Amino acid sequence: MTEMRTLKVALLGCGNVGAQVARILIEDADALAARTGARLELSGIAVRNVNSKRDVELPQELFTTDAETLVKDADLVIELMGGIEPARTLILSALTNGACVVTGNKALLAQDGPTLYEAADKAGVQLSFEAAVAGAIPILRPIRDSLSGDRITRVLGIVNGTTNFILDQMDSTGAQFADALAEAQRLGYAEADPTADVEGHDAAAKAAILATLSFHTRFALENVHCEGITSVTAADIAAAKDAGFVIKLLAIAEKLTAGGTETDGKDGVSVRVHPTLLPREHPLAAVRGAFNAVFIEAENAGELMFYGQGAGGTPTASAVLGDLVSAARRLVLGGPQRTETTTGHVPALPIDAxxxxxxxxxxxxxxxxxxxxxxxxxxxxxxxxxxxxxxxxxxxxxxxxxxxxxxxxxxxxxxxxxxxxxxxxxxxxxxxxxxxxxxxxx
Amino acid sequence: MTEMRTLKVALLGCGNVGAQVARILIEDADALAARTGARLELSGIAVRNVNSKRDVELPQELFTTDAETLVKDADLVIELMGGIEPARTLILSALTNGACVVTGNKALLAQDGPTLYEAADKAGVQLSFEAAVAGAIPILRPIRDSLSGDRITRVLGIVNGTTNFILDQMDSTGAQFADALAEAQRLGYAEADPTADVEGHDAAAKAAILATLSFHTRFALENVHCEGITSVTAADIAAAKDAGFVIKLLAIAEKLTAGGTETDGKDGVSVRVHPTLLPREHPLAAVRGAFNAVFIEAENAGELMFYGQGAGGTPTASAVLGDLVSAARRLVLGGPQRTETTTGHVPALPIDAxxxxxxxxxxxxxxxxxxxxxxxxxxxxxxxxxxxxxxxxxxxxxxxxxxxxxxxxxxxxxxxxxxxxxxxxxxxxxxxxxxxxxxxxx
Missing domain, CATH: 3.30.70.260 (ACT domain)
Known part of the structure; x- marks a missing residue:
């Protein structure tokens, strides 16, 4: 057997997902080497406080507060700190140094994705972010690769587990929003401050990413019309149920072709998040609890649905590792990299259209x-x-x-x-x- | 704008799927060029009879009976003839010439996949076959790429639309097998000779492919235990329904770890196709009519499901085009190619285990x-x-x-x-x- 190359992996952040990624990198080292053709060596974990309590026991010597130095020396960088800064600066620095970057940072991608995509293109390295949308579900890669020869016309996604859990509770028990939220918080499905979830902000960031990849055009958070679920009442749910519908918070991206008065004569993409009635026999209606699913309509493929766990440390770690192995394979094989194609220029339509x-x-x-x-x-x-x-x-x-x-x-x-x-x-x-x-x- | 490279695409076969692939290659030429960075030129379509009636009107000058010459001159070869020969020889010849090959030929892959994989590896070109399993559903690429950092433990697939339609008819109308089959034939969901579908042979070929990719080990058709649905009666369906179950024909590949008497002490993968009772609340139970779905359990990702159309010319063409664009991108970017990793050597277990x-x-x-x-x-x-x-x-x-x-x-x-x-x-x-x-x- 030939000597195997070693690739250095820097992990930024060690929360819920990061700790599981570190654990898998250590525990499954041999299997990952077999998949990639290189040993993936976890060279360090950058955190704010090296003495914080973690979900998983990890070698103390891996922890450092010096993210900059860690990034400089890495072949692959995994960013799971969240937030805009210092994540943005560290990712740009990694890309400029020629490292491939895997991130789950939906907020950063939705706000400043174009800057990151351009930096990756310029450096000829891979920037991947499967974990940013719908946790464990492989959805971005199928859109980028498998559907690259088709035309997506519409994406409907249940991409926030917290709100799906709350709406499902309301639907199955008749509870009011406040009680269902309290139950979600008690079970750990909602945070103490649930604003980002229940107001739809988290889903809106994911909608922007889904729209960008599906329509080959860069959409930002400001292009997304966003309504949360705080005003959905038990009476709304009951009336919907009675009429054969279920209420889901959907992230929607759809192409509207010029068609006279209906679209006001404009061609473009409508990207929006709002509570939506779906017929109970629709495949998305069966997505219960905190599960996620993305329903895609494409001209040739027809209707597709991707279903799975949208959150949780271990499931999301699976998506991160998938991106990491894919990037490592490319590094091992050599040759230039490419992120995604955004050659289209379809305008984002206002909600009115x-x-x-x-x-x-x-x-x-x-x-x-x-x-x-x-x-x-x-x-x-x-x-x-x-x-x-x-x-x-x-x-x-x-x-x-x-x-x-x-x-x-x-x-x-x-x-x-x-x-x-x-x-x-x-x-x-x-x-x-x-x-x-x-x-x-x- | 720089001059765009042209890649020659040879199409072998012009049936249901092939005709749609040809149509899309011609109609969507500009969009495909934007996606790949090269113009994909359909250089010819090899058929047995150039004067046969086709589903789609295509330029007569594209047709030829000389598949060998067509293949020799192509950068990308799409094989949709089906059957073992001459498909096998033509694919091997294409790979040896350095062309990337896209095929939907599940029978050939299940019977002689290893020979094809090795030829592709040796030539350093891509062999892809998303269309061979579950039509339009992106399932093979997610298994190969997105889940490459995870460990799949179990795959349950509804991968044959004909049998799912028949069983769904029996379940919803109480019909006997023979009547449901006749209805499927009337609607074009079953062929005049339905043997390959109803005896489970088609599903068995797909099970072998799914098992190979999921467990990184080459499984052939002979490793698959296969039972069809011809002996499923209306009484079985009614009894199952009464007990809260639905009967589906499942393609199953699951890892069994050594566990004493239960697995007879052996470690390995059980690959099988048989009618199976599923609880009615299982996500696969909701897959109706001729739709397909693949349910995957992975150690980290948990439960995932991929749903969509498993057959039909246009949906299956979407999967072929996705593979084609992906292969073309690689050719444009340069650098070596790689098909899949089969570094594991997990034995196939007999049905008894x-x-x-x-x-x-x-x-x-x-x-x-x-x-x-x-x-x-x-x-x-x-x-x-x-x-x-x-x-x-x-x-x-x-x-x-x-x-x-x-x-x-x-x-x-x-x-x-x-x-x-x-x-x-x-x-x-x-x-x-x-x-x-x-x-x-x-």
Whole structure:
């Protein structure tokens, strides 16, 4: 057997995921060498405090606070510190030195991806980040490689486990948002400060990355319209359930081709995150608990779905290691590297230009002619109604009747739908608009 | 803009998939050039009869019967003729000439994969075959690349759309096998001679390929235990449904570690295809109609599932094009190529060594003590019973009572289970063994 080359691996950060990556690099050293053709030597772990308690027992001598020096001497750098700085500077320094970089830093990629991609291209090294979207699920590589000969038209992703767990709890137990959030926090699925998850910011960063790879055009966080799940009520969930839907927080990236009024004549990509009604028979509807899944529609491949664990130290470490082995193989084989193709220049469309169906819940006066007036108003705004369902409630004490109206529209532009909802609010027969939610998959 | 290199693409075969590949190569030439950095020029299509009617209108001058000459002059060869010869000779000739080869030929790969892999390694060119397993679903590349830093422990695949359609029809309508098959033939999901599909041969070839890539060891068709679905009855399906299961034809590859009696002390991989009971809440249970899905369990990643269309000209063409773009990118970038790592040498285990649960349906005499005798017999063979359920039937005319007994066992070795079933048949209180089916996912 020939002497095997050794590649030095620098690990930046040793949290939940980092500690598992370090453990696997040490425990599975032989298997990884067999896969790559080189020994992957963990040369050090840069942390803020070398004495912090870790999830995994690791050799104390590996720890250092001097990330800069560690990076200078590495063939492969794994960045799992999170946050913008010093992660950004360290990654750029590694790329400039000719090291391949593996990162799971979705916030940094969504905010400053283009700078990183360019630095990697310029240095001719690989920058990979499978762990940044949907944890363990191989999704970025299939989009970049397997679907490279196809045209993706639409991506719908459940990419945040915390919010999927909360919505699933609400759906299965009837709980209110606050109670489901508390349960998620108790079980470790939500952080003490859940803002980044429940407001959709985490999903928005992932949406930007998915859109960038799917449409070969660089999209940043500012191109993503973002709505979280804090205003989703138990009543919304119950009404959706009753109508055969489930509510999921989806990261959506879809190509809209010029089509007259609907897209306002513009060609482009709509990237957005919002609570969405999905038919219960849709493959994404079966994604329960904290699991993630990405549903892709492509011109030739048709419908594809990728399902798995979206978070957790060990599952996410699997994605990091996959990227690492792939980068190491390229280093062993030699030859130039390439990250991704972003040769397209499809503009990001504002939320107004997106085209969806709406679910609208209305509390209306129980008077003759109300349905006709509402239907007329929708038609006048160019929005076609798919289904309209009325339920009468009688208050036992006051004996006053009220009516609940549930409307699902056909696909129409966001602008037309928003105008319709505004106009509906102005009708004297409307007591209140109880919910307005977008619908996909119908 | 710099002058773009042109790569010559030879297409062998112009059936269902081939015609779509040719169409996309012509129609999407600009997009493919943008993705690869080279123009992919379809230099010719080798067919048996240049005047045959095709699914797609293609330039007549592309057609030739001289596959050998076409291959000699190509940078990239796409083999979609199927069958063993002349496909095998043409692929070897292409590889030896230094061309990258993309094929969807599962039969050839399962029978003679090692010869092809070695020829590709020796020539330093890429041999890829995403289309050979689960059509449009990117599954082989994720196994080879994304999961290369993990250890796959188990693969369960619905990899044959015809049989999944038939079983789904039987499950949803209560139809017998013959009627569901006729319906599948009427709709074009099954061929006039359905043997390769319904006997499990097609799934077995795919199981061999999945096992080879998942366990880094070369498995051939002869290592795969294969049972089809022709003996699955409407009664089996109904009983399974009643007990909360669905019957799927699964391609299974799983690692069994030495564990005493259960695996007979042997370490290895069990590769098999057979009708299998799955709990209805298992992600694979929701795979309906002719769709395919592959469920993977890995040590670090946990559970993953890949879902999509397993057949059809256009979806399968998407997988072929993905491989083609990937190979072309490598040619453009230069540097050596590498196919897959098969450095492991895990032996293929015989079916006797596999470990599963069993579902056993028995028609028994309704006498006191019968349940106890059966339970004792299972215990005596080292098979532990998970659930046992008895239903009494009374024939209205004869007034004779009979009892139906449904048993689900805990996991035990195939050998122990087979011995138990044999022993049960010998009991005088057993009228008949109505079904014996393996269970996974519990």
């Amino acid at each position: 997106s085209v969806t169906s709406y679910y609208i819940g209305l509390d209306v006066a129980d008077q003759p002619g109300v349905l006709a007036r509402i239907a007329q108003l929708f038609a006048g705004n160019g929005v076609s109604i798919e289904t309209m369902r009325q339920t009468i409630h009688r208050d036992a004490d006051s004996n006053v009747e009220s009516a609940e109206l549930r409307i699902v529209t056909h696909r129409a532009s966001e602008a037309a739908l928003a105008a319709t909802v505004e106009a509906v609010k102005g009708l004297d027969v409307i007591n209140s608009v109880t919910s307005v939610l977008r619908v996909e998959g119908v | 596999s470990v599963t649960s069993y579902y056993i349906g028995l028609d028994v005499a309704d006498q006191p003590g019968v349940l106890a005798r059966i339970a004792q017999l299972f215990a005596g063979n080292g098979v532990s019973i998970e659930t046992m359920r008895q239903t009494i039937h009374r024939d209205a005319d004869s007034n004779v009572e009979s009892a139906e007994l449904r048993i689900v066992t805990h996991r035990a070795s195939e050998a122990a289970l087979a011995a138990t079933v044999e022993a049960v048949k010998g009991l005088d209180v057993i009228n008949s063994v109505t079904s014996v089916l393996r269970v996974e996912g519990v």
